[in-house]
Amino acid sequence: MMKCLCVQDFKCEIKIEADVAADPFWCTCCNLNLDLENFPISSSLLNSLEEWTMRYGEWIDWERDRLLPNALLLEQQHNIAGKLLTEKVKKELGEYYTFIFSPSTMASYFSNQLM
Numbered sequence: 001m002m003k004c005l006c007v008q009d010f011k012c013e014i015k016i017e018a019d020v021a022a023d024p025f026w027c028t029c030c031n032l033n034l035d036l037e038n039f040p041i042s043s044s045l046l047n048s049l050e051e052w053t054m055r056y057g058e059w060i061d062w063e064r065d066r067l068l069p070n071a072l073l074l075e076q077q078h079n080i081a082g083k084l085l086t087e088k089v090k091k092e093l094g095e096y097y098t099f100i101f102s103p104s105t106m107a108s109y110f111s112n113q114l115m
């Protein structure tokens, strides 16, 4: 696995975005996924971030490979929670890094396709 080294210069913004089987921090310079454990985050915030990431895609019926009827609402809630988490991350690490939140648009994208 490649390692992002640019973040160590504190020049690159860090994008907070949930994805399946990845930590939610991404380097915006090289697009690499960043290991949460390399950041001095409090364990409670770390847990919240991990929980939030695990719930990514809960608007999808994986077995049938389609969106749940309330997918848009679930995705919205996920994004609201993500925004709040981003604010918490900024409070803890904002002195060293710049964070930007990237909301999920999957459900809205697919529901527009169906309509």
Ligand SMILES: [Zn+2]
Pocket (backbone or CB within 6 Å): 004, 005, 006, 007, 012, 027, 028, 029, 030, 031, 032
């Ligand atoms: Zn990087």
